[in-house]
Amino acid sequence: MTLAEERTRRTGPIPTGMVTLFLLLTATVCATVGLLGMLAWLTVGDHVGDMVAAYERCAPPTTATDESLFEANDAAHRSVNCLASITGQQAAWALYAVLLLAAVALCFYLAYPRLLIxxxxxxxxxxxxxxxxxxxxxxxxxxxxxxxxxxxxxxxxxxxxxxxxxxxxxxxxxxxxxxxxxxxxxxxxxxxxxxxxxxxRGQDVHLTYLTKSLWWAFVLVAWVPVLVQVAVLRSWWALITVAGLAVVTALVLLTRNAILREREVHADGVAARHDGPDGMLGDLVSAEPRPASRWRLLLAHHPDPAWRRRVIDDPALLLRPRWWEMPAAGLAVGVIAPNLWFVIVSSLVSVPGLNSLVVGWLIGPALAVPVAVASWRTAVLTPGRRAVRVPLTHAVCLAAGFIVGQQVALRVLIQISTRTDLEWPHPASVLLLVAGLAVVALWASTVSTAFDHPPRWVLPVVVAGVAGALWPWLASWWVWTDVDRVGWWVFLDQASSYDLTIPDVPGWVSALAHWTQVRYVPLHMATWIPFIVPLLALLWLVPILITRSVFDTRRALRAGVIGAAAFTVAAVVVVVAARLWLSGQARGSDGFRVGLHFTLVAVAVVAQVGVAVGLRGPHRAVLTPLAVVTTGLLSTVVLLFGVDTLGRAVDVWRRPTRSLFAWPDLDLVVETLNQVVLTGAVLSAFGVLVAAGRKSAQVAPRGGVVFPALVAVGAVAVGVLTVPSAYRTWVTSTATGVQPVTGAECLLGTWVEVDRTSVMTLSTEVGPMRFQSSGSVQAFDSDGTVVLSLTPIRSDHNGHIALMTYSGAVTADYHVDGAQIRYDNIRPGTTWSVSVDDHPAVLTGPVTTFTPDAFTCTNNTMTQTGTGYTITLTRTAHPN
CATH class of the missing domain: 3.30.2010.10 (Metalloproteases ("zincins"), catalytic domain)
Known part of the structure; x- marks a missing residue:
């Protein structure tokens, strides 16, 4: 058997890169067209002024400090709810643009066969x-x-x-x-x-002609309106849009051509398997003319004949990642991400925090999958070789392409049009991305060593497993990179409103308590993503389930238990030493109680890192997550239940207790479990990368599925316990002491009208007219006064446009009578006027009274109703 035949037999069916390239092409085109749809909304009417006014009105009333994490979250909720009327319109235009793109592409796809015939x-x-x-x-x-x-x-x-x-x-x-x-x-x-x-055979024809259809649909839907805008407006803004769109179009064109070239190469590989060694396909390909330059090759629909001949002689070469694949994939995702962020954050999701996270959910797999596939393909083609450098190269190249792609995205080009600098990411962001992708690459390479002849279904399962496990991590990374806060650190003792100093202790004890309370905020906030810990179980469950007897799970579990035992010994030593060496005054302080807890959390994390670095034998990338999570879960149980009981027994806190055991607070359990497991997992990942080049001794695999599955159940339990805290953090407003719930107290604050619909009869000759508006502001103060800043209300009646406006703000007194708001003492000098078809002051009069409003108020939403009108409002600020 020849080398080529052996490699072909090992690799199984020949893969095609068309699917990945097509998905990237589709995402790029849809995100760009959606963004153009939102920009088109700005050119209609006075939408620019409406948007500027809305953002000025809906900005958070205070700037939250770094310590005010929950207050910032609460302010973000109010701001997003206030902007809903504007962002909803932008979302609709983005959706309409994408639907138009899909409709035009479908028409081209259906027309292609008839046109060709x-x-x-x-x-x-x-x-x-x-x-x-x-x-x-x-x-x-x-x-x-x-x-x-x-x-x-x-x-x-x-x-x-x-x-x-x-x-x-x-x-x-x-x-x-x-x-x-x-x-x-x-x-x-x-x-x-x-x-x-x-x-x-397969999806070749679909992808080819869908690619061509998307290209022509993109040209029509994106370029025709933009060129019309340039011709009509002749503004620098339109020219900047053209320049940005030209960059994206170049990427789309190159991706389209790459798909068409990949189509030919894949067909060559499939045909060569059946044409036999004496077939004529290779000679026919070799006779084709070669492009004069590399640039012409990038624009060509057919690949280099020399490359095609090599694939025909050895079809397994299609598995080998080519030098351009990782940078190209990263470039495409980098171009997509900012545009997608603009559409989703601005329009489609009205929950702050979750909006950027949704973008991360979409781009996380797009970053992880190419690296996993490339690393798998490399490992399968080079069995028996320990190539740590190659997976790391894949991670670095894709990260580099992603960073460059971000700088040429249409949204970024428009945003930086008034500046000369580029928004390069924080160095910590680059380091974390490379490290995360390197873990993906190393894990996929490790799993590939378990197979001599992998079946077709193995690669999709493996890729889905690692992409699912790393998906929330990459999503969280994107959130904090997006807001340029990836380097955010805080000390909890400094952020707390309580005095957490420890009296009567040496300086090193205070320093230790202080530094163990340092928190990396992006990782700290990840503790409220409920599925982040459960999905880590995929890193050991997927390999174990698809191979059963290859991985030595007993070694990993033994290392995990040893790590937890080491933590237990260390925790006992710390508690007893504190009891013996520290004074009663020190041990009785709140600072000691908090400092001891976080010191033991740090010890548990150190135990996990020690397990990761010290784990011996092969398959460390697969077994380390199992060992580390085992140590984390067991150590946290010891910390929350065993150490607390020990502290009560030896009176380490110098506080009277009725029993030696007490159930800890649920929020404390959830936060500690997530902190220990997540922090240990991140630092252990760096430990795995450091130890990746270490030579591994071969050992006989021992183990099964039962105990690893039990650890996975523990990880899932952590996720379930996290759900209530996650809901409070991501979905509802979390600031305390600022959310009135019922009656007159709920009314207090500043409200913005999301929608006002009213029917008024201004003239018996004209009859009832339906008016609509949004954006008016109602500010209710605790002293019984209300200030109403009323925006114009508009009616389109029998082809005529009626506009009612108010002169300045209306000030009045109010009081709550059950479920009604009653107004009196309208301040003099405020008038209303109605213009019809831009003819001013057709009707005018003073504002002398307001009819009572029936109202319902819950949290940050209020509805007011009366005779002929309904108003929906959202709170933007609570009373001072």
Missing amino acids: RRHRLVLLREQGDLAAYLAELRDLVGLRRAPVYLLGSRSGTMDALTFGAFRRRYVVLDAGLLRAYTLDRARFRAVVLHELAHA
Whole structure:
């Protein structure tokens, strides 16, 4: 068996990169068109002024300090709710633009077969006799289940063929010259037909013509409106949009061409398997002209003939990641991410915190999957080699492409148009991204060593497993990179409003208590993502379930238990030493109680890192997560239940107790579990990378599924316990002491009208008119006064536009009578006026009274109703 045949046998079915490239192309096009739809909204009417006014009105009333994490979250909720009326309109325009893109692309996709048949004057080829039998034989050889429709091309001087189609129907065009080769040059006929049938097999035809359709739809939907805008407005803003769109278009064009080249290479690899070593396909490819330069090759639809010949000789080469794949994938995701962020954060999600996290959920797998696939492919092609450098190279190249892609995204280009600098990410952000992707690459490479001949289903399962496990981590990384706070550190003792100093202790004790309370805020906030710990279980469950007896799970569990035992000993030593050496005054302080807790948390994290670095033997990337999470869970149980009981027994806190055991607070349990496991997992990941180059001794695998599954159940339990805290953090407003709930107290604060609908009769001749508006502000003070800043209300009645405006703000007294708000003492000098079709002051009069409002108020939402009107409001500020 030749080397090429052996490598082909090992790799199994030949993969295609078309799917990944097509998904990246689709995401890039949709995100860009959605952003253009939102920008188009700004050009209609006075939407720019409306948006500016809304952002000025809805800005958080105070700037939250670094310590006020929950107050900042509460302010973000109020601001987002206030902006809902504006962002909802932007979302609609973005959605309409994407739907238009999809509709145009579908029309092109359906029209392609008919256009090709008419353009080339193709007729149905009637297969008869030996020709029909031979075509059927080739179809069965390739594995094409459904016979294509063969068409006859009119060109007699060429021996080419073409495959196209839509949905399930496939057409294969055979030139008249090629049909003569069936009799005169059977080997050539066989090679060409096998190549075309390879196109018809699988998703090749779908992806090819969907790619072409998306390209032309993108040109029409994106470029035509922008060019019209440039011609009409002739503004620098429009020119900046053109420049940014040109960069994105270049990326889309290069991606489209890469898909078409990948299509040909993949068909060559499939056909070569069936054409045999003596086939003519390689000679035909070698005879094709080579592009004059590398730049022309990037713009060509057909790949380099030399590369095609190498693939035909060794189809397994299609598995080898090429140098450009990781930077290109990172570049595409980098271009998509800022545009997607702008659409989702501004419009589609009205929950602050979750909006950026949703973007992270989408781009996280887009970053992890290419690295995992490339590392798997490299490891499969080089069995027996320990290549740590290659996975790290994949991670670095993709991260570099992502960073560059962010700088050329359309939204970023427009944003920095008034500056000369680029917004490069924080160094910590780059380090974390490279480290996370390196863990993905190393893990995928490790799992690949468990298989000699991996089945087809293994790679998708492995990729889905690692992408799912790292998905929330990459999403959280994106959130904090997005707001440029990835380097945010705080000390909890400084952020607390309580005095946490420890009296009567040496300086090093205070320093130790202080430094153990340092918190990396992005990781601290990740403790309220309920599925982040459960998904870590995929890192050991997926490999164990698909191999069963390859990984030595007992070694990992033994290391995890030893780590927890080491923590237990260290915790006992710390508690007893504190009891013996520190004074009663020190031990009785709140600072000591808090400092001791966080010191033991730090000891548990150190135990996890020690387990990660000290774990010996092969498959460390798979077994380390199991060992580390085992140590984390067991150590936290000891900390919350055992250490507390020990402290009560030896009276370490110098406080009277009725019993030696007490159930800890649930929030403390949740926070401690997540802090220990997550911090230990992050630092252990760096430990795995450091120890990756260490030579591993081969050991006989021992273990099973039961105990690893129990650890996974513990991880899931952590996630379940985290759900209530996560809901309070991400979905509801969390600031304490500022949320009145019922009656007159709920009314206090500043409110913005999200929607006002009223029916008024200004003239008996005209009759009832329906007015609508949004954006008015009502500020209710605790001294019984209310200030109403009323925006104009508008009515479109029988083709005429009526506009009612108010002169300045209206000040009045109010009082709550049950479920009603009653107004009196309207301040003099305020008037209203109505203009019709821009003719001013058709009607005018003073504001002398307001009718009582029936109101309902819950948290930050209020509804006011009265005779002929309904008003929906959202709170933007609480009373001082």
